[in-house]
Amino acid sequence: MSTQLSAGSTIETRCTRCKGILNHSIVAMVGEKIVRVECSTCHGVHAYHPAKALKGPAADKATSKKAAAPRKTKVDPEAAARAEWVELQPGMDSAQAIPYDMNRPFRLKNLLSHPNFGLGIVQLLIPPNKIDVLFQDGKKRLRCG
Numbered sequence: 001m002s003t004q005l006s007a008g009s010t011i012e013t014r015c016t017r018c019k020g021i022l023n024h025s026i027v028a029m030v031g032e033k034i035v036r037v038e039c040s041t042c043h044g045v046h047a048y049h050p051a052k053a054l055k056g057p058a059a060d061k062a063t064s065k066k067a068a069a070p071r072k073t074k075v076d077p078e079a080a081a082r083a084e085w086v087e088l089q090p091g092m093d094s095a096q097a098i099p100y101d102m103n104r105p106f107r108l109k110n111l112l113s114h115p116n117f118g119l120g121i122v123q124l125l126i127p128p129n130k131i132d133v134l135f136q137d138g139k140k141r142l143r144c145g
């Protein structure tokens with residue numbers, strides 16, 4: 001960028017009549033901006049059409065910042081419950097499982113066997129008459145006595 005452009009300077013730009021990039025003389029400038037040029041080939045005077053403006057870093061302003069970091073996928077509680085059941089399963093002795101009966105009381109860690117859900121471990125007592133039981137299918141809230 002050694003040459004300072006001014007009226008009278010020759011530059012290469014697109015001629016609207018010749019439809020090509022040709023030498024033009026600068027006819028008029030506003031500040032450092034070329035506004036009118038004269039084609040050296042057809043001598044037509046026309047507005048200066050800058051050859052495809054270079055996209056500088058200024059064009060990167062649009063960088064979006066609004067998108068917050070995506071949340072980490074929460075651990076699926078059901079999957080977690082299944083994993084927990086699998087972990088506890090070796091310790092479950094089905095012979096000692098208490099057949100589930102909604103009228104009998106259960107205690108924490110009781111092993112019970114449910115006609116639909118199979119073996120489960122009482123994980124939470126919810127007074128007055130509910131229990132959370134971890135089954136292979138996940139946690140279930142059951143009635144108890």
Ligand SMILES: [Zn+2]
Nearest residue numbers: 015018039042
């Ligand atoms: Zn021309």
